[in-house]
Amino acid sequence: MAKTKVKSKARAEGELGWKELEIGCFITEPGNSSQFKTGDWRSRRPVLDLSKCNKCTLCYYYCPEGCIAKTPEGYFQADLFYCKGCGICATECPKDAITMVEEEK
């Protein structure tokens, strides 16, 4: 999964003035939520054991974030910038290749 190319970082809260708004307050930067970090939500993260992964693609499909991407070697890794730690990938992996590990702190 490719991270959307964004042209400019979305302005922080409280910075945008009324004159800078698009008509109708439209958002004209498609998919710019890819700038938004949801990875700090989680309390555990998925750890992949490459030796067990058979590249079945189930984790890729079942991730509600869509943050599991194919590596150059063809394995599937969760992008921790987005991963909310739901554990679906670990539960569904037919090879038990993914383990949910508690985040420190």
Place this chain on the structure above:
Amino acid sequence: METTAVHGPGIITEEEPFVPGHRACSGCGEALAVRLAAKAIGNNAIIVNATGCMEVVASPFPYTSWRIPWIHTLFENTAAVASGIEAGLKAMEKKGLCSERNIKVVGMAGDGGTSDIGLQALSGAMERGHDFLYICLDNEAYMNTGIQRSSATPYGASTTTSPAGKESLGQMTWKKNLPAIAVAHDIPYVATACPSYHRDLMKKVTKALETPGPAYIHILSVCPTGWRCATDDTIKIGRLAVRTGVFPLYEVENGQYKISLNLPRLLPVKEYFSLQGRFRHLTDDTINMIQERVSREYSKLVEMASKSGEKATPEE
């Protein structure tokens, strides 16, 4: 629109019109449903979204999780706005005001926005025969506003406005059969789907989009927050919903029923309920009553499907 290979291993399509960074709960089955549907929909489409979970999580200004055109206006008018878009595109193309782009018009709304407040608009749009796909994302309650019951809430489920208590066992009415309502409108394609059966879901979205006229897909969206289950179990629970017959997978093409996944033996509904806090209060008697009805409804479905003579895929 990308064509998607249906069978075989590997990734069907790399398209992700619905990107991460959205604010859906961890483990959200509805976000997954949207993501998978969007992959099948592709880039040459316009999405009309009702007020609800998916609208809120995907468009908190200034962020949007949509890489394709998307409009949200109100709660109950998804199908009406979609009608206007479809009619507008048709008129403009006919008058040469724009080139023929074969843009797919897709409406997405929750169970509340479809079964309750949005039913009129959906009915009107289906009757008028607009060429569009309507997807109902069914998490079986008004989840975005805090888990209140809708007419799609299943019998016995506890919600904040149908709570289980001394005088009540929760929702005391049976889930409204929206696919049947769609079929009654005589539209060419109706289907049920579940993200746990992702290829089936994506195949159905593709098929619906290729069918001229109105199409309706009802997607069961497991909601760990509202159903009080573990986020890890989203896919598992969806699978159980299907395999217990609570939410069977089927298509109805021009009135002909076709079961998508043959279930020679239904798993007991108790297995499905046991993973969800919203059913925790149910007594064995109630569960048996529900089991009896689920089995009966499933048999009816099998009977309707057998009339068409088409064979379903055996259980994977």
Place this chain on the structure above:
Amino acid sequence: MAKRVGLEVSIALADAVKLANADVVAAYPITPQTHIVEHLAELVANGELKASYIPVESEHSAMSACLGASAVGARTFTATASQGLELMHEVLYVASALRLPIVMAVANRALSAPISIWSDHSDVMAVRDTGWIQIFVENGQEAVDNVICGFHIGEDIRVLLPVMIHLDGFSLTHVIEPVILPEQSEVDRFLPLFKYPLPLDPGKPVTMGAFGPPFIYTEVKWAQEVNLEAAKEVILECWQKFGKTFGRHYSPVESYHSEGAKVLLMTMGSLSETAMVAVDKMRGEGKDVGLLKLRLWRPFPFAEFRQAVKDAEVLIVLDRALSFGGPGGPVCSEVKAALYHEAKKPKVIGFIGGLGGRDISMSGFEEMVNQGIEIAQTGSEREFEIFGVRE
């Protein structure tokens, strides 16, 4: 050569929509708008108007369908009245906030209960705050002309706002009047093609209708307000251009025999025509009375209005709607607000009349003016007067 024909105003209005070459018409029938949507259906069925005609299942869906159509860049029209306008109430706010230049004819009709199919302005006044440009017309010609202008104004890149054309139900929609229908070629030259700047288009995706947290809502609404106020200049420009092209001139506030008048009567809509005749009679009798017709309701034309009343001593305002438990007439209360800070201002007397289709005759207006003058001198216990109610 433009023809002058006798036409039912509803039919003429629908013909204007045809001349404007609308792309989408959403239609739900409600008395007294039905002839408009019926004639539009005929025009589409005959191929005279090349548009998608959507026979929606409610007015809420009518305006919702208009949102969708306009959002993809189609020139969009609908019509409604009374209960229909109220049913689509929440959608109206969305249309203006999302800057979608839909044109809607409203056949002004009283609001239930009791159910009334006859004209007054209660439906209009209920939608004052919705952010639409709102123009009143008083005869068939004005209806035709302002529907065409409505598209021109709304679709202007500096405006991009929806426009309501208000015409009195039955007393205007159902009467046959002499109307000059412009030639198609004239209208084509006057009205540019609609090019919405940010439509829903897979080639250039936008997200419309994002949810607005507190940190941005004020800015969005302020941007909307600034834009609506600025629309007035574009409206004036359009009317000027229309006048040059077709020879018929419109302005936000129109005065009739009001030069130097000490007493001014103010009306909106088709009753202005009767009021004009009454003013003629009163002038003939030597009375110092003039008439103000408010044409542009939103954005309220403060400057033009203050200019029009600056020499008057008494301003009698007729409201065809009643704001219950408040200052009475919505128009009168806005007039008073507009004049509040003026150093020199007339005494404003507000009358509620013409409710639910009750007509006001020429002598009725005379009586209203006389009553108004008297109250201006003696004062009144009431905030406003009700005209013609039987005890």
